[in-house]
Amino acid sequence: MKKFLHENSLGLVFGLLFLVVLAGEAVAGHADFNQQQLSEGLQPISFDRYVTSASFAVDVTENWQSEYLQFFLYIYLGAWLLQKSSPESKELHKAGRESDKDQMVGAYATDTSPAWARTGGLRQALFSHSLGLVMGAIFLLSWLAQSITGVAAYNERQLRNLQDPVSWGQYLLQPDFWNRTLQNWQSELLAVTSMVVLSIYLRQRGSSQSKPVGAAHAATGVEG
Structure with a gap:
């Protein structure tokens, strides 16, 4: 234990x-x-x-969807986009999918590689993108849950104020939905931007999210 x-x-x-x-x-x-x-x-x-209640559910799911959007974007964009000198970025010469040798797939897989990394075809393709696909799916499902619970909570307020409820489609065009959504998206994107840039010059000893304390500011993709 x-x-x-x-x-x-x-x-x-x-x-x-x-x-x-x-x-x-x-x-x-x-x-x-x-x-x-x-x-x-x-x-x-x-x-x-x-x-x-819908009120509690929408408060929870609106935060979940923004978190998974952050991970989804970071996973996919991080494969192609770089930030010089940041440990949150790949090394500058590794942008893109990388070679089969670098990724240890197919003929370059080892005995300890997952089974689907050793095979070819659809299974390897799915496994090669499984993290991003799952994060993207969770984001879409939680965003859907936010919209469903959001329209329920919104209509409860409408009825209390003696106003007509709206359909799910109408709610997606309401400021309430987009205010809830965008205020979470902007905070997540700001957090990622801050982490990428501040980790160039600041350190946290022993953290996997930081360069080694003595690493040069110019070092890219170096973990502590």
Whole structure:
């Protein structure tokens, strides 16, 4: 067990932090929702009802979709686009798909390579793009979930204000949907830009996201 925890500590800790923060969001969101209910002369709702409501679901999914959009873009654009001197970039001579030898596929696969890296055809092609495809699929599914829960929450507000509800298609054209979407996209893109540029000149000793402390500022694609 000690060995398992040591070898998987990064994923386990982030997974635990996710659950803790999600629980905190649920508690804070419930309190905030009920404050709004009372201010509008409506009855507060129970915690169970809140965490199964469209209001809570849209708040969660709008953040999920932006995170997976960030990863999807970073994975695909990072294969072709470069940033000189950043450890977040590939080395300047490695832009693009790289050779089969560099990627250890087909005839260049080793005994420890995954089975689909050793085969050719469709299986190798799918495996070669599996990370980006899955991240892209999760982004689209979470964005769809945001739009569905968003229109439900939006229509609840419409009905409380004695206004007509809208269809899902109409909601996709509403400022509410795009405000929720774009405010998350801009923050994720800013975070990536900051990481790419600041990691050129700043260091974090021992981190895989940083150059070694003594590495030259000009070094590109070097990990600590």
